[in-house]
Amino acid sequence: MKKGRTLFVLGIIAVSVFALVYFGISLTSNLGKSTKEISAEDADKRLNRIYKDINVTTAAPVKGQIDLDPADVGDSLPDISKFPLSVDSTTDSFVEIFSSTEKSGTGNDGWLNEVATAFNAAGITVDGKPVSVQIRNIASGTAADYIRSGKYVPDAYTPSNELWGEMVKAGGVQTELITKRLTGNVAGVVMSKPKYDQLVEKYGSINVKTITDAIAANELAMGYTDPFASSTGLNFLVTALSTFDSTNLLGDKAVQGFEKFQANVPFIASTTLQMREAAKSGMLDAFVLEYQTFVNAKDLTGGYVFTPFGVRHDSPLYALGKLPPEKLEIIKKFGEFVQQDSYQKTAADLGFNGLKDYISELEPVDGSLLSSAQKLWKEKKDGSKPIAAVFVADVSGSMAGEPLNRLKESLLKGQKFLGKDNSIGFVSYSSEVTIHLPIGKYDTNQQSMFVGAINSLQATGGTATFDGMVVAMKMLKEELALNPDVKPLIFVLSDGETNEGHSLDDIRGLIETYKIPVYTIGYNANIKALESISSINEAANINADTEDVVYKIGNLLNVQM
Numbered sequence: 001m002k003k004g005r006t007l008f009v010l011g012i013i014a015v016s017v018f019a020l021v022y023f024g025i026s027l028t029s030n031l032g033k034s035t036k037e038i039s040a041e042d043a044d045k046r047l048n049r050i051y052k053d054i055n056v057t058t059a060a061p062v063k064g065q066i067d068l069d070p071a072d073v074g075d076s077l078p079d080i081s082k083f084p085l086s087v088d089s090t091t092d093s094f095v096e097i098f099s100s101t102e103k104s105g106t107g108n109d110g111w112l113n114e115v116a117t118a119f120n121a122a123g124i125t126v127d128g129k130p131v132s133v134q135i136r137n138i139a140s141g142t143a144a145d146y147i148r149s150g151k152y153v154p155d156a157y158t159p160s161n162e163l164w165g166e167m168v169k170a171g172g173v174q175t176e177l178i179t180k181r182l183t184g185n186v187a188g189v190v191m192s193k194p195k196y197d198q199l200v201e202k203y204g205s206i207n208v209k210t211i212t213d214a215i216a217a218n219e220l221a222m223g224y225t226d227p228f229a230s231s232t233g234l235n236f237l238v239t240a241l242s243t244f245d246s247t248n249l250l251g252d253k254a255v256q257g258f259e260k261f262q263a264n265v266p267f268i269a270s271t272t273l274q275m276r277e278a279a280k281s282g283m284l285d286a287f288v289l290e291y292q293t294f295v296n297a298k299d300l301t302g303g304y305v306f307t308p309f310g311v312r313h314d315s316p317l318y319a320l321g322k323l324p325p326e327k328l329e330i331i332k333k334f335g336e337f338v339q340q341d342s343y344q345k346t347a348a349d350l351g352f353n354g355l356k357d358y359i360s361e362l363e364p365v366d367g368s369l370l371s372s373a374q375k376l377w378k379e380k381k382d383g384s385k386p387i388a389a390v391f392v393a394d395v396s397g398s399m400a401g402e403p404l405n406r407l408k409e410s411l412l413k414g415q416k417f418l419g420k421d422n423s424i425g426f427v428s429y430s431s432e433v434t435i436h437l438p439i440g441k442y443d444t445n446q447q448s449m450f451v452g453a454i455n456s457l458q459a460t461g462g463t464a465t466f467d468g469m470v471v472a473m474k475m476l477k478e479e480l481a482l483n484p485d486v487k488p489l490i491f492v493l494s495d496g497e498t499n500e501g502h503s504l505d506d507i508r509g510l511i512e513t514y515k516i517p518v519y520t521i522g523y524n525a526n527i528k529a530l531e532s533i534s535s536i537n538e539a540a541n542i543n544a545d546t547e548d549v550v551y552k553i554g555n556l557l558n559v560q561m
Contacts, residue, residue, distance in 0.1 A: 043513040044477070050502060050510075051474050054467045055432040062436075064452030066444065067416075074149030076413055076551040080136075087116040087135040094132045095155035095330045098147070100231065102160065103183065103315060104137040108296045108350045111183065112158075112315075115343050116334075124333055131330045140164045141229035142551075147173055147320065156331045157320055158182055160231035160290070160313045163238070163370055170367025174321050176328075179335040181314035183347040186355045187232045188308040190279075190294055191286035195220065196305040208236075208309045208361075209243040211286070216261045222286040223267035223275050226559045227377055230272070231313060232288045238365055238373055239310035249365070250372055259380050268381060270540045270559050278538040292351035311360045378419070378558065387422040387560070388439055388479045388486040390472035393454075394494035394523075396430040396463035403523035404459045407493050410521070410553045411454050417557040418442050423486065425475050426453050429468030430461030431500050439479045464501030465494055469518065469533075473510060489560060490518045492533065496526035504532065511536045519560065521553060 086104045089096075103112040113135060120132040138146075140159035146152045148171035159165060162180070169175045189211055191199075196206060199220065203210040214220040225233035241249040244257030267284060269275035275287050280299075289297075290313055294306050319331045337343075347353050393407060418424060424446065425439035436453035440446045469490060476488040498504075511518060517539035520530035534541040542552050 039513050043510050047470065047474060047477065047510055050470050050506065054464075054470060054501070056435065056471055057432065058435045058438075059453070059456075061449045062452035062456050063448045064450075064455050066448050066451050073145050073551075073554070074151045076554050077146060077149065077151050078551060080146065080152040083136055083138040083142075085134050086110075086113050086137040087120070087133070089132045089134040090120045091130045091132040093126065093129045093326060093330070094134055095327050095334070096134050096136060097156040097158060097317075097331075097334075098138050098143040098154045099135050099158050100140045100143070100160045100315065101137055102185070102290060102292060103158075103352075104135050108292075111347050111350050111352060112338075114346065115338050118343070119334055119337050122337070124337070126326055126329045126333065129326075131326075131333070133330065133334050139229060140231045141226075141234070144168055144171075147171070153320055155320060155323060155327050156317060156334075158315050158317045160185070160315060161187075161235060161311050162316050163234050163311060163365060164231065165316055165318050166365060166367035167370050168318070168320070168367070170371065176319040178317040178319055178331055179339075180316050181312075182317055182335070182338050183315055183344065184353040184356060185313035185315065186291040186308045186358050187235045187310055187313050188289060188291055188294070188306045189222070189236075189286050190289045190300060190304045190306055191220075191222075193303050193305055195285040196307075206305075206307045208239050211307075212240050212243050212257070212261045215264050216257075218264050220285050221266050221283070223265070223269055223278060223284050224288045225269050225272055225275060226555065228374055228558055229270075229555055232272075232290060234370070234374070235310040235313075236288050237377055238370065239362060241373060241376075242362060249369060250376060255376065255380065258376070262381055263385075267538065268559055270556055274538065274540050277535065281538060283538055291354050295351045295354060308355055308358045309361060311362050312358065382487060385485055385487045386483075387419070387489055388424070388476060388483070389422065389489040389491060389560075390425040390427060390439065390475050392465075392468040392472050392490060392492045392494075393426070393428045393457060394430075394463060394465065394468075394492075395428045395457050395459050395461075396495075397460050398463060398495050398497055399523065400459035403495055404457060406523055407521075408454050408457060410550050411493070412451060413550050414553040414557045415447065415450060417554050418447075423479065423483075424450065425472070425479075426450055427468055427471050427475070428453075428457055429464055429471075430459075431464055432461070433464065433468050433471045435471065435475070439475055462500035463494070463498050465492065465496075465498040466504060466507050467501035468492070470502065470507060470510070473507075473514060473516060476516060477514070488514070488516045490516055491521065492518060492530070493521045493523065494530065495524050496520075496522050496529040498529070504529075508536065517560075519556065521556075 099112050102109050116133050116135045124131055144164045147168050199214055224236045227233040227237040241254045245251050245254035267278055278284050279287050317335050319328055423439050423441050426437035428434050437449055472490045515537055517537045518533050519539045520534045521542045522530045531541045
């Protein structure tokens with residue numbers, strides 16, 4: 001009996017020792033590791049576990065015919081009716097004006113529409129005939145693409161700033177500056193007040209020079225918008241270049257300074273809305289915005305500071321092409337009409353005409369130099385970090401017909417915007433997942449196989465969207481193991497209706513931990529479902545139910561790739 005009791009005690013001791021050793025090993029194995037490292041380990045295990053549950057096949061590569069001609073923006077632009085008139089003409093004798101969106105939209109952004117409506121009701125005549133204007137609401141960069149490509153040239157153009165006017169002029173379009181200012185506005189950097197105070201204490205003041213220095217020193221997380229499409233983004237690009245060398249914006253000194261600064265820019269937004277959402281998430285200390293938008297954003301004016309930069313955004317008005325004297329006179333009369341005190345007061349009530357004392361920091365920049373600056377940005381925006389991207393295409397039965405045709409068209413045309421220094425892979429999914437193209441450098445051979453894979457797609461089966469994303473993440477993790485410096489991206493093209501495989505809840509933690517931006521393009525889609533995927537890491541979502549999907553995707557790939 002005594003012997004039995006002894007064995008029992010020894011057993012208890014043995015179990016206790018084992019438990020202490022086990023938990024000691026478990027605890028000490030994580031000593032010295034950050035939470036991020038531990039969660040990354042868990043994420044890798046989870047990724048491998050989920051991947052094993054998915055039926056993945058690898059397709060034989062298929063080469064397709066590639067078109068080596070450069071991308072033609074004009075070919076991808078939709079019919080101009082995609083951008084409806086915000087004010088229609090009321091007489092037989094009229095002019096059409098392309099207007100930037102901050103002044104020809106709705107609500108606080110509808111000032112020019114009010115003025116144009118009043119102009120049309122004022123009974124103004126030219127050569128004894130009543131005249132009017134019609135306003136087309138269209139972003140400055142998109143408008144410049146229409147005008148420079150010749151796809152649609154209005155009678156007049158009022159972008160946000162003079163930079164676009166210079167680019168249109170450099171594109172060979174005859175331009176005449178009617179007035180430098182319809183109403184006042186300024187571009188600026190919006191910075192959180194704590195960060196602003198911290199940088200003022202170190203640098204003494206805040207301007208683009210101290211901002212670029214702070215970013216280069218990794219002291220400021222700032223985002224800005226696409227300089228191919230955004231007036232504020234283009235303005236910031238040339239202003240930043242000028243801080244490195246004001247005498248030669250594209251010289252070696254400016255380029256080297258830009259590369260060092262750009263290496264620490266965490267975020268380039270396709271749209272201002274996308275950038276604002278990133279700021280709300282706490283990802284950014286600062287971002288670019290127009291003053292009129294800033295003063296109308298109640299969530300910003302309390303805790304942020306606005307610092308103006310670059311050229312003013314005073315909405316210049318240009319006449320375009322060889323116009324008949326009658327049309328030119330209508331444009332001039334409209335430019336004069338806008339200057340009346342009552343309309344400028346209305347503009348001020350809507351947030352315009354603020355910061356009147358701010359003088360443009362930049363001298364006028366030649367349009368051809370601006371185009372070269374955009375190309376430089378495209379080449380250098382990712383610094384020394386090439387991109388590795390996996391395209392994930394939905395080929396389920398619900399994509400049959402027009403959705404799949406549009407997906408193919410947008411990818412075939414959009415692939416011309418992919419940088420040759422980047423790497424891409426291609427996956428399709430229905431109930432199962434197929435790897436059509438392992439990740440590889442986007443040379444002519446990879447491009448040919450990418451085109452061949454796109455052309456081979458056929459729609460059938462269920463929709464396992466998140467299985468496709470898991471396979472893409474697995475491919476990118478393997479690529480990162482080989483090339484740790486690459487920047488990973490995923491592009492999901494789908495109708496958003498997941499009905500098989502894993503759920504978003506199953507993989508949300510993986511997306512958050514790996515911090516891989518997932519850009520989504522929806523075809524006849526459940527846009528909310530796709531937006532929820534993109535919002536996890538502040539990526540963009542595109543609604544492909546519109547006629548301008550090819551143009552939108554081209555812009556997206558131009559910015560991100």
